[in-house]
Amino acid sequence: MSAIDLNDPSIIAALADALTAAGVDGVEISRPGGHLRIVVSKAAGAQINLTGNARPEPVIPVVVIKAPMAGHFYPMHLSDYDEAERLPRTVSSQDVIGFIRIGSVLLPIPAGRSGLLARQSAESETLVGFGDPLFEIESLS
Numbered sequence: 001m002s003a004i005d006l007n008d009p010s011i012i013a014a015l016a017d018a019l020t021a022a023g024v025d026g027v028e029i030s031r032p033g034g035h036l037r038i039v040v041s042k043a044a045g046a047q048i049n050l051t052g053n054a055r056p057e058p059v060i061p062v063v064v065i066k067a068p069m070a071g072h073f074y075p076m077h078l079s080d081y082d083e084a085e086r087l088p089r090t091v092s093s094q095d096v097i098g099f100i101r102i103g104s105v106l107l108p109i110p111a112g113r114s115g116l117l118a119r120q121s122a123e124s125e126t127l128v129g130f131g132d133p134l135f136e137i138e139s140l141s
Helices: 009-022 078-083
Strands: 026-031 034-041 045-052 062-066 071-074 089-091 096-102 105-110 115-120 133-138
Touching (some): 009 045
Antiparallel strands (some): 034 045
């Protein structure tokens, strides 16, 4: 999801119109640098209050690596558990970043893209289902 520029008057007006059309009384959006408040009333219309600089923070593109099938999740090979790798770390598209164990079979999980392996979403040795998020890889550019 992309961030919305709350300093753009046309975006604020469109948001106020959408709230009015939907019958919503108002909305407040707070960010570290600013605050937007829109209150809608039938008598006065939309009252808009914008304080500070509510520009969105730069968005870092993130790719979620999902489980290719159901099984027990391991972020590294079972023989490597004494040498736990720390996050974040740089990975290439060919790197194996984890495994799914189904019985006695270990299915490797490739990174699929180069970037910064920033977050592990599933706990080690937990049962995961098809499509469950396992890792997040951030773009380096």
